[in-house]
Amino acid sequence: MQFSLWLALVGAGALISFTxxxxxxxxxxxxxxxxxxxxxxxxxxxxxxxxxxITIVALGVGLLVANSPVAFNIIRYAGAAYLVYLGVRQFLAKPSLDAESAQALRDEPRWSMFRRGLWVNLLNPKAIVFFLAFLPQFIRLDRPVLPQYLIAAATVIVIDVLVMWLFFAGTARSFQRFTRDARGQRVLNRIFGVLFVGVGILLATIH
Structure with a gap:
């Protein structure tokens, strides 16, 4: 992949991650x-x-999903339902002020967090369609395709990890003062619950 093309990919990847x-x-x-x-x-x-x-797009399966209304809608509605479920659960979550409950919440198993993150992104067919339209712009067919997809995948993933962790997770620190009392915890739970439900509804309704 040409350096200038890679720089363009970095810029586009950063813009996508910050959205x-x-x-x-x-x-x-x-x-x-x-x-x-x-x-x-x-x-x-x-x-x-x-x-x-990215693998789905690279293998050409993404084109099949994008062109199959049934497959697309099954994944879309499953993803929307999962986000709504997360939102309702967050919205109804009770404040945990006692040390034992708070520690239990903070000690959520790593696999549980990993699995939730996996499903949040996986059940989004629009991501497949997006990558289908996005990645080929940075792939030159007159050169070996696999190394280019590997470079593109590594670039997009590293950027997204940095943005998610350093920006979005870091931003959440500024809200931690609201978690010190029941009212603050309840407000944050409802805010994030509504956000999850809202994204789920958008996923289900926007074509």
Missing amino acids: PGAGAINTMSNALNSGFRRSIWGILGQQAALVVH
Whole structure:
């Protein structure tokens, strides 16, 4: 991949990562509930989903999904339902002021956070369609394709990890003062619950 083309990919990848979405909401929620450092496990789950999406596009399966209304809608509505489920659960979550409950929340298993991050990004067919339109612009067919896709995948993933962890998870730190009392926790739970539900509804309704 040419250096100038790679720089363009870096710029586009950064712009995409900074665009708020379900992944950003999930990252901030994890950072608030489990702490800045442990939020990385949810982010890694989201990156695993990106690997799957990029692989699907590279293999040409993404084109089949994009052109199959049935397959697209099944994935779309499943993803929307999952986001709404996360939102309702967050909205109804009770404040945890006692030390034992708060510690249990912060000690959520790493695999649980990873798995939630994976499904949040995986059940988004629009990501497949987006990568289908986005990645080929940086791939030159007159050169070996596999190395180019590997470079593109590594670039997009590294950028997304940095943005999710250093920006969105880091931003969540400024909200931690609201978690010190029941009212603050309830407000944050409802805000993030509404955000999850809102993104889920957008996923289901926007074509």
